[in-house]
Amino acid sequence: MLFNKFQNKYIIKGTLYALTPLHIGSGQENFDPVLADNTVIRDHKGIPYIPGSSLKGTIRSYIERILYSGVYKGLNSCLIVNEPCVSDDDIKKIKKEIKDKNLNDKKEAEEIYSKLCSVCKLFGSNYFASKIHIRDANLKSGEKVYIDMRDGVAIDRDTGTENNKYDFECVSSGSKFDFYMTVDNIEDELLEILKLIISILKNGDFRIGGKTSAGLGSIQLQEVKIYKITMDNLKTYLEKGLEALEEMEWENV
Ligand SMILES: [Zn+2]
Numbered sequence: 001m002l003f004n005k006f007q008n009k010y011i012i013k014g015t016l017y018a019l020t021p022l023h024i025g026s027g028q029e030n031f032d033p034v035l036a037d038n039t040v041i042r043d044h045k046g047i048p049y050i051p052g053s054s055l056k057g058t059i060r061s062y063i064e065r066i067l068y069s070g071v072y073k074g075l076n077s078c079l080i081v082n083e084p085c086v087s088d089d090d091i092k093k094i095k096k097e098i099k100d101k102n103l104n105d106k107k108e109a110e111e112i113y114s115k116l117c118s119v120c121k122l123f124g125s126n127y128f129a130s131k132i133h134i135r136d137a138n139l140k141s142g143e144k145v146y147i148d149m150r151d152g153v154a155i156d157r158d159t160g161t162e163n164n165k166y167d168f169e170c171v172s173s174g175s176k177f178d179f180y181m182t183v184d185n186i187e188d189e190l191l192e193i194l195k196l197i198i199s200i201l202k203n204g205d206f207r208i209g210g211k212t213s214a215g216l217g218s219i220q221l222q223e224v225k226i227y228k229i230t231m232d233n234l235k236t237y238l239e240k241g242l243e244a245l246e247e248m249e250w251e252n253v
Contacts, residue, residue: 009229010183010253011242012198016050016137018177019218021148021170024050024209038168040147043138048145048171050208050219052134055179058208059134059197060123066196067119075192077119085117086125122183122190131184137177146172152211170216179221191253198224198250226250 024041040048067077078085091112098108112127124130139145148170156164179201183194200206201221209217226248229237236244 006231006234007185010186010194011227011229012179012181012183012224013242014179014224015140015222016177016179016201017220017222018171018173018175019204019220020173020216021150022050022175022209022217022219023150023168023170023211024048024054024217025168038152038166040169040171043136047139048147048175049139050137050177052136054208055137056123056130056132056134058206059200060119062200062206063123063193063196064119067117067193072192072196074189075118078117080120080125084125085120086112086115086127090115091127118190118193122186122193131186133182133184135178135180137179140176140178143176145175148172168211195250195253198226198253202250224250226253228253 022040025039041051043049064077064079066072067075068079070076076085094111094115095108098104098111113121116125116128120128122131124132149167150170152166152168153164186194198221201219202224204218204220206219207217208219211217227237227242227245228248229245233245
């Protein structure tokens, strides 16, 4: 089955280009000018970057919304926070059934996996590791990055009026970051989601970080290179690296 043996690996790399300024702070989930830290997140050298976890989380929510709508036949999504596809109670039930039937752990894992929605199968759940990994997107080597200060206005929650002008930092548009994503042992039925991820990133509609409703955070994946590693070229990849492999057209993923 799927769980241990090497089957395939996709590597997608490219350049993330900031079409508009980006604000990715540590408090990006609740952009509250009073509570949040209004600086952008930086690496140990003080250079802004885009955390892989932010990219993955934002991509997942985007895909969840699309698949939850039912527009892709054969692919489904739960709402992981409010309506998970497999609840703790479901797990208890499955574990009991497996025990009653005297089946092994592998059967149990297969049974749980089969109940997961397409998005949890790919992005992981409480019970299965993610097949997708995205590295922190660091500034492209040789590129400069500029930080702009922007004015924001806080709305008073009680009176609904504007008060508290504040400043927040943005990474300027035109900044370029390295994108590197891997997908391990993906089943054919989920490839449509991988295509969707690449096309969403390529089309420039994708937004990340804070203040996206104000137009910030548009990024576009450019200079995309896609590699597929199978048993046929695994040795070449291990011995000679990615450059020795042939690129794939994304339409053929
Ligand atoms: Zn799910």
